[in-house]
Amino acid sequence: MDLIESYREELQLIRKPWTRAWVGAVVSALILLPFYAPQHLTYIATIICIYAVGVQGQNILIGYTGQISFGQAGFLAIGAYTFGHLIRVGIPWPLALLGAGITAGLFGLIVGFPSLRLKGPYLAIATMGFGIAVYQIFANSELLSGGRMGLAIPKISPIFGISKITFNYYFNFAIALLFTLASYNIISSYMGRAFIAIRDNDIAAEVVGVNLTRYKLLSFAISSFYTGVQGGLYSLLIGHLEPNMFTFMETITLFVAVIIGGLASVEGSIMGAAFVILVPQLLSSYRELVPVIFGVTILIILIFEPMGLSGRWMKTRLYLRNWPFR
Amino acid sequence: MSLLQINKLFISFGGIRALAGVDFHVEDGEILTVIGPNGSGKTTLFNCISGVYRPTGGEIFFRGESILGLSPDTIAAKGIARTFQNLRLFMHMDVLDNLLLGRHVKFRKNPLQAVLRIRTEEVKHREFVEEIIDFLDLQAYRQARVSDCPYGVQKRVELGRALALEPTLLLLDEPIAGLTSEEKDETAYRITEIRGRFKTTILLVEHDLRIASRLADRMVAFESGLEIAQGTPEEVQRDPNVIRAYLGEESEQKRN
Numbered sequence: 001m002d003l004i005e006s007y008r009e010e011l012q013l014i015r016k017p018w019t020r021a022w023v024g025a026v027v028s029a030l031i032l033l034p035f036y037a038p039q040h041l042t043y044i045a046t047i048i049c050i051y052a053v054g055v056q057g058q059n060i061l062i063g064y065t066g067q068i069s070f071g072q073a074g075f076l077a078i079g080a081y082t083f084g085h086l087i088r089v090g091i092p093w094p095l096a097l098l099g100a101g102i103t104a105g106l107f108g109l110i111v112g113f114p115s116l117r118l119k120g121p122y123l124a125i126a127t128m129g130f131g132i133a134v135y136q137i138f139a140n141s142e143l144l145s146g147g148r149m150g151l152a153i154p155k156i157s158p159i160f161g162i163s164k165i166t167f168n169y170y171f172n173f174a175i176a177l178l179f180t181l182a183s184y185n186i187i188s189s190y191m192g193r194a195f196i197a198i199r200d201n202d203i204a205a206e207v208v209g210v211n212l213t214r215y216k217l218l219s220f221a222i223s224s225f226y227t228g229v230q231g232g233l234y235s236l237l238i239g240h241l242e243p244n245m246f247t248f249m250e251t252i253t254l255f256v257a258v259i260i261g262g263l264a265s266v267e268g269s270i271m272g273a274a275f276v277i278l279v280p281q282l283l284s285s286y287r288e289l290v291p292v293i294f295g296v297t298i299l300i301i302l303i304f305e306p307m308g309l310s311g312r313w314m315k316t317r318l319y320l321r322n323w324p325f326r
Numbered sequence: 327m328s329l330l331q332i333n334k335l336f337i338s339f340g341g342i343r344a345l346a347g348v349d350f351h352v353e354d355g356e357i358l359t360v361i362g363p364n365g366s367g368k369t370t371l372f373n374c375i376s377g378v379y380r381p382t383g384g385e386i387f388f389r390g391e392s393i394l395g396l397s398p399d400t401i402a403a404k405g406i407a408r409t410f411q412n413l414r415l416f417m418h419m420d421v422l423d424n425l426l427l428g429r430h431v432k433f434r435k436n437p438l439q440a441v442l443r444i445r446t447e448e449v450k451h452r453e454f455v456e457e458i459i460d461f462l463d464l465q466a467y468r469q470a471r472v473s474d475c476p477y478g479v480q481k482r483v484e485l486g487r488a489l490a491l492e493p494t495l496l497l498l499d500e501p502i503a504g505l506t507s508e509e510k511d512e513t514a515y516r517i518t519e520i521r522g523r524f525k526t527t528i529l530l531v532e533h534d535l536r537i538a539s540r541l542a543d544r545m546v547a548f549e550s551g552l553e554i555a556q557g558t559p560e561e562v563q564r565d566p567n568v569i570r571a572y573l574g575e576e577s578e579q580k581r582n
Contacts, residue, residue, distance in 0.1 A: 007452045011445045182441050189440035190426075190433045190447070197416050197427050204414035207376055208487060209402035209431035264418075 013184060030173065034166040044281055046169045049176035050233045051273035055257040056183045056266060057226020062255075063263035064187055065219040066199030067115050071127035072254040074111075074134035075224040077246035079104040079231025081144060084151045084241050093156055097175075097232045104228020105221040112220030116213055131251050139243040150242035153235050172233055179226060183266045186222065195219050196264070227254070249291075256294045260301055262308025271309040327390055329354045329527050330495060335374060335384035344370040346551040347384070352495065357521060357528045359538045361562070362548030363571055368531045369411055370551075372497050375529075376408045377401040388495065403431045407493035409484045411500045411531075417473040421464055421483050424472055425455045428490030458486045461523070462516070478509045485516070489524060496520070498530040502537060510537060517541055539563065547571065 004010050014020050034042045054076065061067050079100040086096035114126040138145045145151060158167035186192050194215045197205035206212055235241050253276050261272020275297075280290045305311050328351035335348040345367045352358050360368050373379040375386060377398035386394045393401055407428070416424050429451050439447070459465055462482045467475055472483060481501070488496055501517065502510040514537045520526055532538035539545070539559035547555040547568045555565040562568055 007449045008445065011443075011448055013443060185441050185443040189443075189445075190430065190435060191437065191440045193419070193423055193427050194430065196419055196423075197430075200416040200418055201414045203378060203398075204410070204416065205427075206398040207378065207402060207408055207414075208428050208491065209399045210427070211397070211399045 011188075013181075027177075034169055039163075039165050042165050042169050044277060046165075046172050046237065047234075048270075048274045048277045049169075049172040050230055050237065051254075051257065051277055052176050052270045053179045053233065054227040054230030054254055055261065055269040055273045056179060057223040057230070058254050059258050059261070059264065059266070059269045059272075060183065060186065060195065060226070061219050061223035062258050063265065063268075064192060064199065065195040065216065067112075067216065067219065068120060068124045069111075069127040069220075069223070070124050070248075070251050070255065071111055071131040071134075072227055073246045073248060073250040074131040075104045075108060075227040076231040076234075076250060076254075077134050077138055077243070078107055079228025080235040080241055080246070081138065081151070081231075082228070083232030084146075084153050084235050087153060087236075088151075093236065097229060100232035101225040101229040104231065105225035108220040108222075108224025109217050111224070112217040115216050115220065128248075128251070132248060135243060135246050135248070138246065145243050146241065150240050151235075153239050153241060155236065155239050168237055172237065175229070175233065179229070180266060180270070183269075187266070191215070191218070199264075252291075252294070256298060259298055260308055262310030265308070265310035267313065268308050268310030271313070275309070328352060329389060330375070330529070331385075331387040331390075332371075332375075333385040333387075335371070335381050335386065337370060337374060337379060337381045337383075343551050345374065345381070345384075348548075348551070348553055350546050350553050350556060352527060352529055353544075355521070355525075355527055356543040357517070357530070357541055359542035359545045359559070360529065360531045360548060361533070361535065361538055361545060361568075365550075366548040366571075367551040368548055369499055371548075372408060372499050372531065375401075375497060376406060399431070402491060405491070405494035406497065407488035407491040407495075408497035409488050409499055409501060411503065413480050413484055415472045415480055415484055415487070418471065420469050420471055421459075421467045421475065421479075421486075422455065422469060424483055425458060425486050425490050426451065428487035429455060431491060454492075455490060458489050461489075461519075462486045478505055481505060481509075481513070485513075489520065489526075492524065493526055496526045496528045498528060500531050500533065502532065502534060510534065514541055535563065 009015070014023055033045055037045070054072070058069070058072060061069055082103040083096050083100035086099050087093060091099070111127055111130050115123050118126055158164050187195070194205065194210045197208070197210055198212060198215055202212060257272035257276045258269065259272070260275050261270070262268025276294070279293055280287065283289055283293065301308055307314070330352040332348055332350055335345050337345045348367070348371060360371070362368050370379065374381045377393070377396055377400070380395055384394070385392060388404060388406065393404065416427060432451060433447050459468060462485065464479070464482060464486060467479055472480060475483065485498070485501060498517070502513045505513060517528060517530070518541060521528060530541070542559050544557065545559045545562040546553050547562050547565065549571040554567040554571060555562045
């Protein structure tokens with residue numbers, strides 16, 4: 001029996017004890033990962049954490065607000081290079097990371113302006129132009145990209161005497177966890193409701209008092225903030241930046257993660273991030289097959305499970321809850 | 327001073343004059359029904375008042391203040407709510423979220439509270455939304471996705487969403503179209519109840535003349551983008567212009 005006694009209780013992040021139990025189990029399993037998993041796996045998990053941040057951001061824009069964007073690589077590059085340049089002039093990493101997010105967020109605001117007029121495929125083309133332009137600017141400006149040698153990023157040294165790989169994992173895991181909590185909170189607030197309202201019916205959203213300009217731009221800014229932070233975290237992990245890391249393929253990767261994980265789902269974003277990182281890893285000897293796999297998976301997902309991995313997960317949960325009845 | 331004053335409102339789409347200089351007003355606290363054949367400009371009028379369309383000419387005053395050319399969300403914040411003829415609900419959200427969105431302009435918006443999950447505002451507004459749920463008998467559907475609800479319920483949710491704004495002026499575009507006869511009577515009853523309970527002035531478009539005349543204090547008849555008659559329901563229904571618009575002229579043969 002599930003009884004709610006106050007409105008406040010209903011607004012909790014995790015309400016049911018059972019959900020609390022398994023979420024707790026998953027989080028503790030992830031915290032203990034470096035102790036039982038091989039180093040290689042811990043490293044991959046680190047990259048998944050970093051990608052999960054950006055994919056969540058893109059899902060807020062694409063999945064929740066319904067604005068198709070193909071400019072992800074641009075925001076990623078802006079975030080990464082802002083972080084790189086800031087940390088090279090000696091700004092501490094938390095501020096540099098914030099700077100990376102805010103700079104990308106500001107560019108998101110600018111790129112968001114066409115969204116006030118353009119819809120669907122037209123907006124996709126406009127944002128795609130932005131993504132490619134940013135790549136070209138970094139590829140052609142030695143001042144910004146650090147020239148042929150690329151930009152070297154000083155790493156932060158591990159504390160508490162733990163190994164570098166373990167430290168990187170915990171660092172990025174903690175940040176990904178923070179962003180995940182923020183995503184859940186944003187989408188369940190008045191802001192998230194306004195985003196979904198714009199996606200479901202923009203005219204009705206306006207008539208109930210949602211300012212389309214403000215919330216579309218806000219969604220662009222938030223999503224690019226997330227993607228900018230992803231760029232910063234990634235550059236810190238790799239320790240080296242070059243423009244070739246931010247080609248259109250990177251945009252596709254993030255987009256694929258959103259679709260495969262499931263539109264309008266935070267859990268889905270994490271699953272999608274895991275998918276786009278794990279597939280190239282599993283197929284490391286057939287790298288040229290990766291885009292093919294992505295394409296085929298998108299087709300399969302769109303035909304058989306439009307709600308993505310998170311939809312499958314929801315159905316499985318429903319099945320288990322009702323078991324043995326169906 | 328009337329609550330809503332419309333002077334010589336004019337709008338055209340290409341060569342079609344949807345509104346050709348409409349003149350009328352809505353008094354504070356009344357229920358005013360707009361009738362008229364299809365394509366006579368009733369819904370266009372609603373779209374102009376709520377800011378969805380930008381009229382080509384004329385004036386709209388709400389509480390003595392011009393609202394012409396304002397964006398729909400600014401007009402909503404001034405206290406004008408509306409429903410749509412063909413439902414425009416947020417289909418992927420549950421009934422509760424739809425109603426809370428209706429209250430969007432009343433929320434004190436603090437992004438930091440949103441990110442940190444401080445939900446004082448949410449709790450405060452939930453109380454009013456629950457009042458609407460009780461008023462419209464939506465208890466059983468509170469957590470149901472709107473797209474899964476039957477049409478009659480969706481219609482009520484849309485009414486509830488408009489009410490959640492606590493509007494001064496409520497625009498209802500065919501609130502009983504497509505309902506069963508029981509639901510029609512129920513909705514008609516609720517509309518009169520709304521005026522008393524929420525202190526709302528109501529402007530509504532209705533085709534069902536029986537219910538329209540039962541509800542209305544006053545009636546306005548439209549034809550081809552112009553108002554052709556105004557007055558009490560009886561007066562308007564007896565007006566020769568209205569009879570001609572609805573039934574057409576008597577044929578030559580019969581007259582002879």
